[in-house]
Amino acid sequence: MLTSEKKEEVIKKVKLHKEDTGSPEAQIALFSEKIQELTDHLKSHPKDNHSRRGLIKMVTKRKSLLNYLGKESEKRYASLVKKLGLRK
Numbered sequence: 001m002l003t004s005e006k007k008e009e010v011i012k013k014v015k016l017h018k019e020d021t022g023s024p025e026a027q028i029a030l031f032s033e034k035i036q037e038l039t040d041h042l043k044s045h046p047k048d049n050h051s052r053r054g055l056i057k058m059v060t061k062r063k064s065l066l067n068y069l070g071k072e073s074e075k076r077y078a079s080l081v082k083k084l085g086l087r088k
Contacts, residue, residue, distance in 0.1 A: 002033060014083060024069045025080050031062040032084050 002010075010033050014025040038055040042048060066086075070077040081087050 002030070002037070006033070014080060024065050024072075025076065028062055028065050028069070028080060029084060031058050031065070032086065034058055035062065 007030060010029050011021060011026045014023075014029045015021075016023050016025065020026055035055060035058050038051055038058070042052060042055065045051070066077070066081075069080065
């Protein structure tokens, strides 16, 4: 679970304008942070299948947002991937 301070910190790295919270970049950054937290949780609780299902849904949602952003703007996509370190 992300606190509001942590959400603000994550969004601050990728926001497009002052009041940005719903852009694809902001949503992808939040999903990435949640995915990282759930991955850490599942390392210590390997039988938590309900959380695993949520993790899979988040990864799928992030992937669809990344695909959308890639179609809309290659430049923004490349910049975001570099900032978040998603691709190698």
